[in-house]
Amino acid sequence: MNLVYLCGSIIPSRAANSVHVMKMCQALARNGHSVTLLAPMKRGEYESGVDDVFDFYDVERIFELRKLPCPRIKGRSIIYAVAAAWAVQKLRPDLVFGRYVHGCALTAWMGYPTIFECHQPIWEIGTIHHGFFELLRRGTAFQKFVVISEALKEIYMEEKDMSPSQIIVAHDAADDPGNVDKPAVLSGAREEALQVGYVGNLYSGKGMSVIAEVAPRMPDLDFHVLGGAEDDIAEWKQRVEAENVIFHGFVNQSEVPRYMEALDVCLLPNQRTVAVYGSGEADIGRYTSPLKMFEYMSHGKPIIASDLPVLREVLTDGKNAVLCNPEDSTEWIRALRQLNDDSSRRCRLGEQARRDFEAEYTWSARAKRILTAASSSSNFSSSPMAASDAIS
Structure with missing residues (x-):
């Protein structure tokens, strides 16, 4: 199938949304589809230091990336949308x-079968986004x-009166790391200590506050923090009073598996x-599907996670993770002590997490599941109308 993936993410950047986009395009291509990714021509904060975008995200060069105009002027989102629509008309895909x-x-x-994905209530993003979503829902080829x-x-069913059959639930995913031959040598790691890791951003709500409370009370364990913007790292280094917390900073996607393999x-x-990311006001805690959860699972690592309803959609306490009250540091300390003392339990939890990942949470499985669900009630071979008829 000839497929166009349309995003608004800055590529390259460290934002999780850009990682998601690049991994999904790779997964769709791996499923045998011809994929063209359309992205805005925006200057990202890391663009000047990135020689190869595909290497930056550790994805294969098996799909095409095209950048479209998105000038820094008022109304640039509409300019980019129209540019994307014209690009789609030239490409004439089977699916957008x-x-x-x-x-x-x-x-x-315009008549092109279209699947739209959103990771938060769209009315919380802005009035214009909400308006376009309502326009999309009435589109003749919305799938x-x-x-x-x-x-x-x-949330969408309650707020927008949407039918369950209109919505596909697809949790995030991760790549299969395969066999990692050479785990990273973790700076600051003590040979006799349990190596505890956190991978991800450090902004509000991600959980560095838990690590800041737990680490000083567990000096016999090493805590490794991978990721985070430089300003956030500097702030947390001042706030965390513990020598056993090591900040490694940003790690390239291609190197993440080696670091993950070195953690216990x-x-x-x-x-x-x-x-x-980029907004201190929006709250995604009720419905988020963290990428790092699936990366942990892909490596078969024992996970200690917050006991939240949305995380329980994937994690089960005592089966593939240990769940703790996110506001009670003593529960996290207890869980870490138990895993520190019981290597066989660590192994059981990690093995089950890996089995669950293999069954449901690879990027390729996610892409296939979405297209299968959509095609069961749609027809991607419909003939799109001419762009001149649709938007002139």
Whole structure:
């Protein structure tokens, strides 16, 4: 199938949304489809230091990336949406899959079968986004709406009166790391200590507050923090009073598996309120599907995670993870002590997490599941109308 993926993410950047986009395009291509990714021509904060975008995200060069105009002027989102619509008209795909509602609304009205994915209530993003979403829903070729959790599906069904059959729930995913021959040598790691790791951003609600409370009370364990913006790292270094916390900073996607392999236990200490990258106000805590959860599972690592309803959609206490109250540091200390003392339990938890990952949470499985669900009630071979008829 000839497929266009339409996004609004800055590529390259460290934002999770850009990682998601690149991994999904790779997965769709691995499933045998011809994929063209359309992205805005925006200057990312890391663009000048990235020689190869595909290497930056550790994805194969098996799909095409095209950048489209998105000038820094008022109304640039509409300019980019129209540019994307014209690009789609030239490519004439069998399907448009997107995370950019402006462009997806246009392609659905142009007659191109369109699947739209969103990871938060769209009315919380802004009035314009909400308006385009309503336009999209009335588009003649709108196929399915994809969300990342059952919790988010429930929100849309309640707030937008959407039918369950319109919505596909597809949790996030991870690549299969395969066999990692050479785990990373973790700086600051003591040979006799349990190596505990956190991978991800450090902004509000991601859980560094838990590590800051737990680490000083467990000096016999080493805590490794992978990721985070430089300003956030500097702030947490001042706030954390513990020599056993090591900040490694940003790690390239291609190197993450080596670091993950060197860890004994992985932490997912999400709080009930979680900020969004680039926005301190939005809260995704009720419905998020953290990428790092699936990366932990892919490596077969024992996970200690916050006991939150949205995480329980994937994790089961005592089966593939240990779940703790996100607001009670004593529970996290107890869980870490138990895993430190019981290597066989660490092994059992990690092996079950790996089995669950293999069964449901690879990127390729996610892409296939979405397209299968959409095609069961749609026809991707419909003939799109001419763009001149649709948007002139």
